[in-house]
Amino acid sequence: MGKLVAMTGNTAAYTGAALCRPDLIAAYPITPQSSVVEGLAGMVYNGKLDASFVQVESEHSAMSVVQGAAAAGGRVFTATSAQGLALMYEPYFRMSTLRIPMVMALATREMTSPETIWSGQQDAMSVREAGWIQLFCESNQEILDMMLQAYRIAEDPRVQLPVNVCYDGFYSSHLIEGLDIPSQAEADAFLPAYAGKTYLDPGQPAALDPLTPGELMMHYRKNHLDAMKAAQEVIEEVDAKFAAQFGRSYGGLIEEYKTEDADIVIVTIGGMSGTGKDAVDAAREKGIRAGLIKLRFVRPFPAEKLAAALRGKKAFAVVDRSVSFGWSCGPMYMETRAAVVDADSYAHFSAIGGLGGADLSYGHMRSVIEKLDAIKNEPGAHDTLWLMND
């Protein structure tokens, strides 16, 4: 094994990214991601990482620079949050639709307005239709480990899509946990050297992405959707390979926690999952048959796995750290409902909390379980539960 070190989520992100031997990094600082950029700069400027570090003047350029480098055959990395993600949306959408792999870290942060810099998942949720593979981490160890897994998933010939590794701004990015750091040799054994295609190559001249007629474009979009579907299998394979080499499995697309004999289930995303598990344990002690499903991958959305995990339960609630404007609920609740085809045979509701840095506490999770327990015999949709501290 590697060495055991205490580090923040951001440090885990850049340590993991560096182990993947990126050719080029271009990233713009933004709270709460800045130390990812600084950490990588430190490694490059001190000769600890052989990579080109490009000092960009905005996130739009960060994504554009890495896109150019990837088109020229490089393994690339960037990181951002909220406003930066919004600013880079134009080349971000193009990254996935060009079908060129890369990995990006997203320290999730609430979107302005109201003016904010704090934790939330609205930024990540806002881009879920941009064609990237998107996953959420619960712990700092998971952040580091998923950097390695993400490159493997992205670069798999069945996938060829960029991966967005998300983790909670501040709650994960800035807080310290103890990590097992793989050695460079171990990382190399897991993630081979990049053998990506050079798209812009004078030796093999071609136009990269010329004006495309609709009839052809529809094939490209279908291929993209098919690749997302194929990615589900690749995600499970990579989790298994990682477990075989490092002894840590995260469950692949979803993680199930005490769900086998559960009556009621909370579905969580990201760091809140730890709090949720504590609340489930406490409920179990009181004789409530509670369970938790951690939604690890949001894109591709693990519809079948989620539906299978919820089968036979009486009630479920999805805790979103974001909102779906126009639906009076959270976005992952909406998608979970869609995945569970016979949703109204369950009792279900959306829970929204932890917006803009507000704490999503143990007490909040307990209240979700309490409501689930109260309504579990009343199938159908129930009102959205706002986890406020009034």
Place this chain on the structure above:
Amino acid sequence: MAADTQKEVQAMLYQELILALRDRAGDSDSERWRVVRPVMDKGRCTDCGACIEFCPMATIFADGAVIRIRYEGCIGCGICAVNCRIHAITMEPSPDWHN
């Protein structure tokens, strides 16, 4: 369907689609819609190359020492005629233009 057969079918469909789009794109040759085209009087022409210099469509070329007009891609803008220092090029009706 087996993965290989599926790939073959997909490749075939792509080929057909691309050929169909190519047909639909039509003729890129400007001959049929160009109204006028330049005609060089090689008797006056001194092969100075001013026409090559300024032709935006790169349709004038050097055939060894002699300058000739290829016409492929020429859209009859008239820049060559205007910039010829000794007026050795005139713009004349393009023979294939259909009114």
Place this chain on the structure above:
Amino acid sequence: MSYIDVLKQTQNVMTPGSSACQGCGGELILRRVMQIAGNNSVFAVPPGCMAGAGVDGWNFSNGCTAPIHITLLDNTASFMSGVSEMYQRKGRQDVNIVAIAGDGATADCGFQSLSGAAERGTKMLYVCYDNEGYMNTGYQRSSTTSLGSSTSTTPAGAAINGKEQQQKYVPLIMAMHNIEYCATASPSNMADLVAKIQKGLEASKRGFAYLHVFSPCPTGWKFAPDQSIAVARKAVAANLCPIWECDKGVFKLTPNRRPITIAEFVAGIGKFKKLTEEEIASIQSLVDERWALLEKLAAE
């Protein structure tokens, strides 16, 4: 080899035939840049006249025969920064990294990414063909459009008489970025343009090279297509397009031996039809002051 010999003997990289307008200055500039850069290059052309004309290839038989990418309107310089860095990293400094962009992508939408790439000293050549407007999308104004121009977004109308602002002068802004090479050129002065493309390519091996080229636009400016080169010549003579270069910080200004007035320049150009005496005088002051500034910069 004289520049005519260069043009005669160097193969074209862009195939014949495109859907550019008759007399398009941009096409002439693009073909020259590509021809001199050659096939050992990677080109980027953002949305605009040249991308619209099918430089990237549209009907499966025309287009650029070297690798090429239509970048986003606002990220040509940053995308190519990435390409350049990667080619450096591969030890392939021989590959020319060349962007050919209109004034919209350069002065407006992509100004930030251009400034960033220049400030970083990205090893690339960036050529702007400036036809003073977003011509491909219907002649809308840009920040390089001359005062008083009638464009589709600044029509010379009953209430407001065309564009209300003077043009923003991008080449001097670029020269203030400490870049390896910065120059202006016009297709009417072809020997000079060819030499500057060559110099720019050579400078791009050491850092950022920027070429701002006047691009006559018969369709958008409303003049006869066969007059493009004549209009470009007049733009130089009127000091609307002063010819200068800044090579590693040293300015050199090409003298203007037969200057003409702005009034003489605008005569016969449709977009300037409604210019008032005041506006003409205003543009005259602008070009005169700019010339004086360039003279000071070029003085030893």
